[in-house]
Amino acid sequence: MTKDSSSSSSIQIWVPNLFEFKGGIQAYLCDVLAALDDLHEQKDITLDDVVVLNKLDSKKPQDLFKASYFSFKFNGQLPKVFQTPAFTLNALTTSWQQRPELIVCGHLNFAPVAYLLHRLLGVPYWILVYGVDAWNIEDSLRRRALQAAEKVISISGYTRDRLIKEQGLPFKNISLLPVTFDTDRFQIKPKPSYLLTKYSLKASQPIILTVARLADDEQYKGYDQVIRAIPLMRQKIPNIHYVLVGKGSDRPRVEALIDSLGLKNYVTLAGFVSDQEICDYYNLCDVFAMPSKGEGFGIVYLEALACGKPVMGGNQDGAIDALCHGELGILVDPDNVDEIAYVLIEILQGKSSHPILYQAEALRQRVDEIYGFRRFQANLLALLKESNLVTL
Known part of the structure; x- marks a missing residue:
C-alpha cells in the first residue's frame, strides 16, 4: 500500500562522513541525498524530514542540500575518542524522539545500532553495502543486523552474490542500487x-x-x-x-x-x-x-x-x-x-x-x-515504493 499525496515521510540517514573526505562511499551517499531531494521536488515522494547523522564531519558546505527538510547532526567536531559514543547516543535519542519511518545505514558499521532500535521501536532499516566492508563478515552482531534488515542495498551484483554465499542472506532481501556519476x-x-x-x-x-x-x-x-x-x-x-x-x-x-x-x-x-x-x-x-x-x-x-x-x-x-x-x-x-x-x-x-x-x-x-543520474533516481524510487514511502 502506498502513501496518498497528502502524507509525508521521515527518514534518517546515518553516514560516516560526506564533505571533508572525498571517497567512493562519500560520493555515493551524496548521490543518494541528491536523488532524494530531486524526487521530493518532482513530487514522486513527500519528505517531512531527512535527518542526516554524520559521524566524522564537523560541518557541511553552505551550498549543499539547502532544502528545509534536510537537517544535519555532526560529531566530527569532538575529539576522536568521543565520536563513536556520541554518534551512537545521537542515533538512539533522535530515533526515540522522532520515530522515523526508515533508517538508512550508510555503512555496515552502523547496523548493530539500527538493529537495536528495530528491536526496541520496530523501526525498519536499510543497510548500504559496497565491497570489502561486506565481505568475510565475522562479527556475530553485524550478521544478525544483516538478517533483520528490511533491505540490504548493494552497489553491485558481485557484493550481493558474496553476501548470499557467505552470510546465507535470501536473494529477495538484497536489492541493487548501482552507483551513478555526473x-x-x-x-x-x-x-x-x-x-x-x-x-x-x-x-x-x-x-x-x-x-x-x-x-x-x-x-x-x-x-x-x-x-x-x-x-x-x-x-x-x-x-x-x-x-x-x-x-x-x-x-x-x-x-x-x-x-x-x-x-x-x-x-x-x-x-x-x-x-x-x-x-x-x-x-x-x-x-x-x-x-x-x-x-x-x-x-x-x-x-x-x-x-x-x-x-x-x-x-x-x-x-x-x-x-x-x-x-x-x-x-x-x-x-x-x-x-x-x-x-x-x-x-x-x-x-x-x-x-x-x-x-x-x-x-x-x-x-x-x-549509470546516469536519471537511472539512479528511478532505481531509488523503485526501492522506496517497495517500502511504502512514495506518493502516486
Missing part, C-alpha cells in the same frame, strides 16, 4: 596538448591510464600488474607509455618496482589530479586499465567510458558490474600478467573483436543510459 563532467575530446607537453609525450603515442588511490591497503587495484606487463607490451609496442594517477602511501613501493624493471621512461606517476583536470587525463589515454580484484564497483571505469575510452577491468570483483559482464569493456584475470599484456596490445593495435570498444559515442551513450 556524465556531463566527462566529455570526448582530443588528447590535451598541455598534458602531452607536460609529460613529453606524442599524440600518436599509445597511452594506458589508471586512476586509483596509491594506498598500502589498496594494492588490489592492479596497477602493479600493468607495470609488470609493460616489458611484454614493449615487445610489440616499443613506445608505449603508462600514466598512473593517484597519491598515497604506496607510492615509494611503486617507484621501487618501476626502477627494478627499468621502466622509468615508460611510466609516469602523475600524483594527485583535481576534479577539474581528471577528464583531461581520461582523454589523454588510448585505453583505461584497472585489473583490480577487490573493487566494490569502480566509478573510474564509468568516467573513462563517458570519455569514449576502451576499458579493461578484472573479472573477480565489482568491475564485472561496472562493465556489465563484458558488454562495456574487457574483463581479464587480474593475476595473469600475460593476459593483461595480450589484451592491452590487442586493444591498442585496433585488433579487438569487442563490438563497442572503438565506438566512443556509443560507449558514452550506453554508460549514461545504465
Whole structure:
C-alpha cells in the first residue's frame, strides 16, 4: 500500500562522513541525498524530514542540500575518542524522539545500532553495502543486523552474490542500487596538448591510464600488474607509455618496482589530479586499465567510458558490474600478467573483436543510459515504493 499525496515521510540517514573526505562511499551517499531531494521536488515522494547523522564531519558546505527538510547532526567536531559514543547516543535519542519511518545505514558499521532500535521501536532499516566492508563478515552482531534488515542495498551484483554465499542472506532481501556519476563532467575530446607537453609525450603515442588511490591497503587495484606487463607490451609496442594517477602511501613501493624493471621512461606517476583536470587525463589515454580484484564497483571505469575510452577491468570483483559482464569493456584475470599484456596490445593495435570498444559515442551513450543520474533516481524510487514511502 502506498502513501496518498497528502502524507509525508521521515527518514534518517546515518553516514560516516560526506564533505571533508572525498571517497567512493562519500560520493555515493551524496548521490543518494541528491536523488532524494530531486524526487521530493518532482513530487514522486513527500519528505517531512531527512535527518542526516554524520559521524566524522564537523560541518557541511553552505551550498549543499539547502532544502528545509534536510537537517544535519555532526560529531566530527569532538575529539576522536568521543565520536563513536556520541554518534551512537545521537542515533538512539533522535530515533526515540522522532520515530522515523526508515533508517538508512550508510555503512555496515552502523547496523548493530539500527538493529537495536528495530528491536526496541520496530523501526525498519536499510543497510548500504559496497565491497570489502561486506565481505568475510565475522562479527556475530553485524550478521544478525544483516538478517533483520528490511533491505540490504548493494552497489553491485558481485557484493550481493558474496553476501548470499557467505552470510546465507535470501536473494529477495538484497536489492541493487548501482552507483551513478555526473556524465556531463566527462566529455570526448582530443588528447590535451598541455598534458602531452607536460609529460613529453606524442599524440600518436599509445597511452594506458589508471586512476586509483596509491594506498598500502589498496594494492588490489592492479596497477602493479600493468607495470609488470609493460616489458611484454614493449615487445610489440616499443613506445608505449603508462600514466598512473593517484597519491598515497604506496607510492615509494611503486617507484621501487618501476626502477627494478627499468621502466622509468615508460611510466609516469602523475600524483594527485583535481576534479577539474581528471577528464583531461581520461582523454589523454588510448585505453583505461584497472585489473583490480577487490573493487566494490569502480566509478573510474564509468568516467573513462563517458570519455569514449576502451576499458579493461578484472573479472573477480565489482568491475564485472561496472562493465556489465563484458558488454562495456574487457574483463581479464587480474593475476595473469600475460593476459593483461595480450589484451592491452590487442586493444591498442585496433585488433579487438569487442563490438563497442572503438565506438566512443556509443560507449558514452550506453554508460549514461545504465549509470546516469536519471537511472539512479528511478532505481531509488523503485526501492522506496517497495517500502511504502512514495506518493502516486
